Amino acid sequence: xxxxxxxxxxxxxxxxxxxxxxxxxxxxxxxxxxxxxxxxxxxxxxxxxxxxxxxxxxxxxxxxxxxxxxxxxxxxxxxxxxxxxxxxxxxxxxxxxxxxxxxxxxxxxxxxxxxxxxxxxxxxxxxxxxxxxxxxxxxxxxxxxxxxxxxxxxxxxxxxxxxxxxxxxxxxxxxxxxxxxxxxxxxxxxxxxxxxxxxxxxxxxxxxxxxxxxxxxxxxxxxxxxxxxxxxxxxxxxxxxxxxxxxxxxxxxxxxxxxxxxxxxxxxxxxxxxxxxxxxxxxxxxxxxxxxxxxxxxxxxxxxxxxxxxxxxxxxxxxxxxxxxxxxxxxxxxxxxxxxxxxxxxxxxxxxxxxxxxxxxxxxxxxxxxxxxxxxxxxxxxxxxxxxxxxxxxxxxxxxxxxxxxxxxxxxxxxxxxxxxxxxxxxxxxxxxxxxxxxxxxxxxxxxxxxxxxxxxxxxxxxxxxxxxxxxxxxxxxxxxxxxxxxxxxxxxxxxxxxxxxxxxxx
RNA sequence: GCCCCCAUCGUCUAGAGGCCUAGGACGCCACCCUUUCAAGGUGGAGAUCACCGGUUCGAAUCCGGUUGGGGGUACCA
Numbered sequence: 320x321x322x323x324x325x326x327x328x329x330x331x332x333x334x335x336x337x338x339x340x341x342x343x344x345x346x347x348x349x350x351x352x353x354x355x356x357x358x359x360x361x362x363x364x365x366x367x368x369x370x371x372x373x374x375x376x377x378x379x380x381x382x383x384x385x386x387x388x389x390x391x392x393x394x395x396x397x398x399x400x401x402x403x404x405x406x407x408x409x410x411x412x413x414x415x416x417x418x419x420x421x422x423x424x425x426x427x428x429x430x431x432x433x434x435x436x437x438x439x440x441x442x443x444x445x446x447x448x449x450x451x452x453x454x455x456x457x458x459x460x461x462x463x464x465x466x467x468x469x470x471x472x473x474x475x476x477x478x479x480x481x482x483x484x485x486x487x488x489x490x491x492x493x494x495x496x497x498x499x500x501x502x503x504x505x506x507x508x509x510x511x512x513x514x515x516x517x518x519x520x521x522x523x524x525x526x527x528x529x530x531x532x533x534x535x536x537x538x539x540x541x542x543x544x545x546x547x548x549x550x551x552x553x554x555x556x557x558x559x560x561x562x563x564x565x566x567x568x569x570x571x572x573x574x575x576x577x578x579x580x581x582x583x584x585x586x587x588x589x590x591x592x593x594x595x596x597x598x599x600x601x602x603x604x605x606x607x608x609x610x611x612x613x614x615x616x617x618x619x620x621x622x623x624x625x626x627x628x629x630x631x632x633x634x635x636x637x638x639x640x641x642x643x644x645x646x647x648x649x650x651x652x653x654x655x656x657x658x659x660x661x662x663x664x665x666x667x668x669x670x671x672x673x674x675x676x677x678x679x680x681x682x683x684x685x686x687x688x689x690x691x692x693x694x695x696x697x698x699x700x701x702x703x704x705x706x707x708x709x710x711x712x713x714x715x716x717x718x719x720x721x722x723x724x725x726x727x728x729x730x731x732x733x734x735x736x737x738x739x740x741x742x743x744x745x746x747x748x749x750x751x752x753x754x755x756x757x758x759x760x761x762x763x764x765x766x767x768x769x770x771x772x773x774x775x776x777x778x779x780x781x782x783x784x785x786x787x788x789x790x791x792x793x794x795x796x797x798x799x800x801x802x803x804x805x806x807x808x809x810x811x812x813x814x815x816x817x818x819x820x821x822x823x824x825x826x
Numbered sequence: 827g828c829c830c831c832c833a834u835c836g837u838c839u840a841g842a843g844g845c846c847u848a849g850g851a852c853g854c855c856a857c858c859c860u861u862u863c864a865a866g867g868u869g870g871a872g873a874u875c876a877c878c879g880g881u882u883c884g885a886a887u888c889c890g891g892u893u894g895g896g897g898g899u900a901c902c903a
Contacts, residue, residue, distance in 0.1 A: 693866085
């Protein structure tokens with residue numbers, strides 16, 4: 320039994336797509352589970368749409384997920400690692416040329432002089448006639464003289480691979496036995512463009528063979544194209560690999576997940592503060608399950624349990640809610656130092672966007688973690704949670720400041736009383752326990768509900784009604800700034816006095 | 827159109843003939859905890875296993891058909 324070799328072959332024609340990431344993940348899980356080799360190959364033959372920026376986005380995104388490949392370019396524009404390089408298809412042109420020559424020499428392929436317009440017209444006629452679109456084979460048996468005549472016209476030929484009649488069958492590792500009649504393949508297949516650049520269906524076969532790929536694990540959208548690949552493997556004299564077609568990730572309307580209807584760019588998930596553990600966990604369980612009731616699993620745990628045969632066959636809708644839940648699970652599991660590191664870029668983004676006025680130190684962030692970590696659905700929510708600590712002044716909405724069923728006057732009294740009490744107790748008593756005791760005492764003495772007093776204070780110092788626990792928040796804010804914000808809030812209510820009657824009747 | 831694939835709670839799934847009056851998770855609802863919000867705990871609603879036939883003593887599980895959905899059908903990948 321030879322060693323497993325799998326690959327992910329992204330095309331740098333767009334940012335890393337969540338579906339590509341999942342295919343990469345399944346390949347990586349399979350390689351790790353079987354002790355095989357994971358190869359990354361860049362399929363950049365669509366020169367017009369490929370770019371180094373996309374290459375970087377893809378490689379960085381896969382690395383960010385924690386995926387490592389044994390062969391292939393490690394970084395965008397970087398050198399290749401591994402014995403089967405180069406791993407960028409545009410640097411492998413000579414090999415496709417050699418394979419093309421062989422097919423031509425054996426008459427398994429031939430030059431086709433049809434123009435795009437002619438082909439389109441042909442397809443249009445077929446569609447109008449209600450027959451399946453299919454290349455007519457018009458150039459399949461041209462004489463040398465006819466070819467010369469086209470060349471003399473200045474036409475540059477594409478190269479077509481002859482699709483011989485017959486039934487192509489294969490045993491898909493997830494779908495089982497699949498048979499497709501070659502007549503349904505659309506006729507002879509273009510493998511090299513008129514400009515000399517090779518096409519996907521051709522390069523993928525030449526490279527998978529050259530790189531010794533034993534198992535092709537990819538999306539179901541390639542299932543119908545697999546016979547073309549098998550025919551090419553055979554014509555080229557190569558053993559065909561095993562195939563495994565993964566169920567597609569779907570939009571909510573069950574169509575193939577697309578940018579138009581879903582968030583597909585990995586970078587967007589990263590920017591929102593999803594953590595790699597959650598994405599890996601979620602993606603692995605989209606279309607596969609361990610068969611147990613385990614749900615929260617690390618990359619190592621997933622690798623240990625992975626089984627291609629247990630992959631589902633039906634497509635799966637991408638559910639952001641479930642991803643968010645897993646994200647919370649993983650954020651809560653992070654070590655404090657790690658979380659501080661991961662939070663830093665989000666504070667920086669908040670600063671740049673003007674949502675906060677200064678950057679907290681790592682020590683400050685670490686001190687917040689005990690009451691913040693379990694409240695973070697995504698890392699990007701950090702600003703909403705504790706941004707009030709790092710702004711010079713909070714926006715006060717008087718309507719929020721006055722607790723339900725309290726009036727402006729009571730609220731102002733409470734804020735003033737709280738401020739005075741805290742000031743009277745002094746900075747030495749400014750800690751969680753002392754504050755709670757003092758403020759609860761105040762509420763009891765005045766006949767107020769403690770919750771109402773706390774809510775007024777909460778809004779006064781944070782500007783919001785939903786915040787981290789209030790005493791921790793006050794301590795984090797500090798003695799002087801807490802007093803200052805209570806004063807400002809009281810003053811804001813003073814200014815409202817004239818509108819007092821209106822406020823009351825409005826309630 | 828043609829070819830291929832698929833079909834269990836709203837969603838992700840368990841289930842490989844009797845263990846299923848179909849289990850878990852997300853989401854939803856209620857309650858508990860509680861200074862808000864989360865987190866956590868408990869409980870609940872939610873699936874005639876797409877439909878119709880067949881095989882079998884017995885089917886979500888096997889077979890056939892129907893319907894529905896998806897993918898493919900490029901000198902894109």
